[in-house]
Amino acid sequence: MGMTMTQKILAxxxxxxxxxxxxxxxxxxxxxxxxxxxTPVAINEFEAAGFQRVFDKSKIALVMxxxxxxxxxxxxxxxxxxxxxxxxxxxxxxxxxxxxGIEHALLPEQGLVAPGEAVIGADSHTCTYGALGAFSTGxxxxxxxxxxxxxxxxxxxxSAIKVNLTGKLRPYVSGKDVILTLIGMIGVDGARYQSxxxxxxxxxxxxxxDRLTICNMAIExxxxxxxxxxxxxxxxxxxxxxxRPWNAVEADPDAVYERTVEINLGDVDCTVAYPxxxxxxxxxxxxxxxxxDQIVIGSCTNGQLPDxxxxxxxxxxxHLAPGIRGIVIPATPTxxxxxxxxxxTDIFMDAGCTVSTPTCGPCLGGxxxxxxxxxxxxxxxxRNFVGRMGHVESEVYLASPATxxxxxxxxxxxxxxxxxxxxxxxxxxxxxxxxSGQDSREPKDNSGLMDSYxx
Amino acid sequence: xxxxxxVHKYGDHVDTDVIIPARYLATQDPKxxxxxxxxxxxxAFPSKVRDGDIMVAGANFGxxxxxxxxxxxxxxxxxxxxxxxxxxxxxxxxxxxxxxxILECPAASAAxxxxxxxxxxxxxxxxxxxxxxxTFEAEPFPPFIRDMIEKGGLMASLKARKE
Numbered sequence: 001m002g003m004t005m006t007q008k009i010l011a012x013x014x015x016x017x018x019x020x021x022x023x024x025x026x027x028x029x030x031x032x033x034x035x036x037x038x039t040p041v042a043i044n045e046f047e048a049a050g051f052q053r054v055f056d057k058s059k060i061a062l063v064m065x066x067x068x069x070x071x072x073x074x075x076x077x078x079x080x081x082x083x084x085x086x087x088x089x090x091x092x093x094x095x096x097x098x099x100x101g102i103e104h105a106l107l108p109e110q111g112l113v114a115p116g117e118a119v120i121g122a123d124s125h126t127c128t129y130g131a132l133g134a135f136s137t138g139x140x141x142x143x144x145x146x147x148x149x150x151x152x153x154x155x156x157x158x159s160a161i162k163v164n165l166t167g168k169l170r171p172y173v174s175g176k177d178v179i180l181t182l183i184g185m186i187g188v189d190g191a192r193y194q195s196x197x198x199x200x201x202x203x204x205x206x207x208x209x210d211r212l213t214i215c216n217m218a219i220e221x222x223x224x225x226x227x228x229x230x231x232x233x234x235x236x237x238x239x240x241x242x243x244r245p246w247n248a249v250e251a252d253p254d255a256v257y258e259r260t261v262e263i264n265l266g267d268v269d270c271t272v273a274y275p276x277x278x279x280x281x282x283x284x285x286x287x288x289x290x291x292x293d294q295i296v297i298g299s300c301t302n303g304q305l306p307d308x309x310x311x312x313x314x315x316x317x318x319h320l321a322p323g324i325r326g327i328v329i330p331a332t333p334t335x336x337x338x339x340x341x342x343x344x345t346d347i348f349m350d351a352g353c354t355v356s357t358p359t360c361g362p363c364l365g366g367x368x369x370x371x372x373x374x375x376x377x378x379x380x381x382x383r384n385f386v387g388r389m390g391h392v393e394s395e396v397y398l399a400s401p402a403t404x405x406x407x408x409x410x411x412x413x414x415x416x417x418x419x420x421x422x423x424x425x426x427x428x429x430x431x432x433x434x435x436s437g438q439d440s441r442e443p444k445d446n447s448g449l450m451d452s453y454x455x
Numbered sequence: 456x457x458x459x460x461x462v463h464k465y466g467d468h469v470d471t472d473v474i475i476p477a478r479y480l481a482t483q484d485p486k487x488x489x490x491x492x493x494x495x496x497x498x499a500f501p502s503k504v505r506d507g508d509i510m511v512a513g514a515n516f517g518x519x520x521x522x523x524x525x526x527x528x529x530x531x532x533x534x535x536x537x538x539x540x541x542x543x544x545x546x547x548x549x550x551x552x553x554x555x556x557i558l559e560c561p562a563a564s565a566a567x568x569x570x571x572x573x574x575x576x577x578x579x580x581x582x583x584x585x586x587x588x589x590t591f592e593a594e595p596f597p598p599f600i601r602d603m604i605e606k607g608g609l610m611a612s613l614k615a616r617k618e
Contacts, residue, residue: 037480041523044483049610067481074481124521124545140523140549142609150613188468189515193544222515224544277468364477364520383519385472387495 002252004160005227006195009135009249013118021159021256029059030134031112032147033121035103035360036064040078041141042122043085046148054089055151061093061112061121062086063103066360068096071367101332101358104128104216104300109332111241115230115248120144120153125300125382127218130227131211133234133248137225158224160195161186162257165202167266172416174310175210176302176380176400179217180271182263184281192222194258197251202265203229208237209306216301217382220278270415272378273398276386284403287413294325294377295408296389297401298356299363302380303331305338307401312344314405315351317422321411326353327362327369353408365389371396378407456577458535458556459585460507463500464569465493467513471546474517474525483524485531492528506533509575511567513539517546526550536575538582538593540564551600552609558582560593 003011007019014025034042039062054060062082067075079096086094093112100106104125107113115133119126124138139153147153163182183190196218198211206214211228218226228234230248238246270284297303297311308330320326328348330336336357339345345355362369363381371377371390376397379389384396397413406416473495475488482488493500510529516539517525526549529537537550540561550557556577563582567573571586580595595601606612 037477038521038523041483041527045610049614072481078481078483122521122523124519126521138521138545140521140526140545140552142523142552143548146609146613188518189541189543192515192541219545222518222543364472364480366477366480383470383472385470385519387476388472392495 001256002254004195004197004255004257005133005229005249005251006135006160006197006225007157008251009116009118010155010157012249019157021157023157025155025157026152027118027155029120029147029151029153030117031059031061031119032144033061033063033103033107033119033123033126034141034144035066035123036068036075036079036082037066038122038141038144039082039085042145042148043081045142045145049145049149051149054091054148057090058092059151060091060148061107062091063095063106064097064100065102065358066364067366068100068359069357071361099333101335102300102303102360105303105331105335108132108212109241109334111238111243114238114242114244114246115234116246120147124219125216127223127225128212128216128300130215130218130225131208132238133228133230135225135227138219156193158193158195159258160197161191162260163196163198164200164260164262165198165265166200166262167202167264168205169265169268172270172402173268174400174402175206175213177268177271178210178263178265179214180273180278180281180398181268182261183217183221183273183278184271186221186261188220188277188279189222191218194223196221196223196226197257198226198228199251202263204231204233205265207306208233209304212304213301217278220382270400270403272403272413273384275384275395275397278382278384278398284399284413284415285418287397290376290397290413292324292378292397292407292412293375294327294369294371295404296327296329296362296369296377296379296381297404298327298329298331299360299381300331301382302401303329303335303358305335307380308335308339308344311401311405312347314402314416314419315353315409316347318351318409320352320408324408324411326351326408327356328353329356329359329361329368331358333358362389378404378413380404457575458507458509458577459572459574460509460535461505462509462511462567462569462571462573463497463504464567465496465510465512468515468518469512470519471517471522471525472519475522475528480522480524485527488524488528489531492532501532504532504534507535508533509573510534510537511539511564511573512537513564514541516542518543521545521549523549523553526553526555530555538563538567551603554608558593560591563591563593566591
């Protein structure tokens with residue numbers, strides 16, 4: 001019986017010729033990840049169990065990103081504990097203020113994840129790296145602590161849902177809209193315990209950043225992981241980032257899937273998930289009567305350079321509506337610097353936004369953009385649960401960077417295509433920003449610069 | 456291994472952000488976490504929960520973040536068992552790893568009412584609603600998980616293996 005892509009990666013890491021859905025396996029790991037919220041609990045467990053060494057100091061990544069730069073004394077104390085642990089064991093990939101970025105943007109950028117690898121992270125959005133054809137999934141701190149010591153963890157082999165992608169994305173539509181549409185179709189537990197395996201001719205139409213966004217939110221459908229096949233686009237992204245050898249894995253032709261979900265990318269519209277579940281998907285055209293107070297553009301879901309480019313294309317020559325607060329958070333130092341170099345930061349500030357250094361801050365209601373009672377935010381983040389970004393009576397609407405930016409300009413939920421034209425220059429940028437090939441969200445004018453960013 | 460207590464009942468998709476809001480994640484102290492447990496959907500929970508009480512919920516309990524603080528907060532609140540129609544996978548793993556008893560049982564989840572007195576036999580998976588007199592059968596833990604819980608969780612079982 002054939003295996004899915006996920007099952008083949010797990011079989012390889014378990015040293016087994018084959019595995020089947022439901023089987024319990026002990027798997028070797030290529031990378032173990034933690035952040036400043038989850039690592040302290042893992043360290044406590046690691047130390048309480050009496051471990052004296054880590055399995056491989058080059059295969060552990062500790063990223064201080066959630067409440068960093070530290071928001072208060074408790075957050076500072078948690079980072080101090082992580083820092084001391086990293087020093088004690090000489091952890092190679094320890095990222096603190098200055099080098100740190102949001103973990104799920106930083107690790108692919110720095111070449112810490114390669115196709116075919118198996119990764120766990122004490123953060124639910126660890127499933128992001130499936131975009132590169134890796135198996136990656138979120139776990140808790142105890143699992144992380146044990147894995148730092150042993151380099152292994154146990155898994156129940158998941159069954160899979162095949163998501164067959166066809167067609168091409170329309171203007172203004174991005175990976176965020178695809179995943180919000182999919183979650184709207186199958187629900188927040190539609191893929192519980194399962195893999196979401198993306199396939200079909202539509203895959204080639206999605207940039208690596210679209211794929212990262214899609215896999216990032218696989219967990220919001222309850223999935224164990226999301227995963228894309230490895231193709232030319234993957235290889236181009238990984239080239240120059242990953243030095244070590246890696247092997248792409250393909251699903252068997254006779255792999256067994258629980259079911260198939262069909263998505264024609266051409267049917268996907270700019271999508272907004274209303275409170276308080278990511279499955280509450282609506283077209284961005286429908287939200288004209290929902291007034292907002294704030295937009296946030298950033299996070300592990302949408303804080304990459306093409307995300308900022310898409311927002312900048314909307315905001316160029318425009319300004320936030322009166323009274324709207326705009327917060328832009330580039331996900332990594334490289335993205336932050338490039339955003340300045342390409343003029344996006346100027347565009348954001350001219351539009352009335354503030355631009356922060358990398359942090360997860362507002363996404364999980366930590367700091368840097370907390371909502372008061374009754375306030376509404378259109379956010380490019382990943383969760384809109386009760387109280388997620390602040391007061392329990394505040395509301396979060398999940399959307400793409402283009403839709404968030406358009407909503408900020410209008411002062412209510414808005415589709416980017418519905419914005420009034422401003423001038424020929426702005427109109428040109430808007431009209432062409434899907435036409436630049438691989439990086440679909442990049443304005444055409446900047447496509448040359450984008451190539452250099454890839455290297 | 457058994458449990459008995461008063462039921463606190465919740466609906467579907469109880470997420471980790473309401474179990475323990477992220478604004479309290481700058482601490483790892485179980486008691487402090489427990490003092491804010493469930494407060495965003497049930498502000499009285501931290502003050503009304505008693506040792507041994509049982510939490511009953513609908514589908515996809517514990518969805519969202521991987522924060523182990525969520526099962527830690529529930530356990531430190533004194534809750535002896537969570538019964539749900541289904542659990543989100545990371546929460547399921549975390550609960551077992553830290554030794555919070557959980558049982559998947561859609562029938563019990565649907566029938567048991569808030570405030571009922573419920574007892575659980577973990578060896579057989581039998582759930583008894585002593586208020587209504589109904590009994591339900593949940594799948595008991597598989598042997599490898601029972602072994603892990605008997606040894607005191609994942610870390611304790613690893614330590615035992617090491618020694």
